[in-house]
Amino acid sequence: MRILTQDVMNRVLDVVDELEISREAITVPLEMSGPGSVRRLARGKLEITLPAEDEALEAFLASLPGAIAALGSEPA
DSSP, X not given: OEEOOHHHHHHHHHHHHHTTOOGGGEEOOSEEOTTOEEEEOTTSOEEEEXXXXXXXXXXXXXXXXXXXXXXXXXXX
């Protein structure tokens, strides 16, 4: 089990800030697991689960803007 560090969280927030998404509109679980994922929760927040492996983190962060865009805008 790998736990999210402040350094990694800051990198996620850099991506979110670049996309001009409110930090209040995301949630990031403390446990980093699997290959990582992005999904929209029932109330519209984005849940960003980070990958467990260091080698996958760079690619995941690079693909994050596209993954968020693929989810579309927040439901009404």
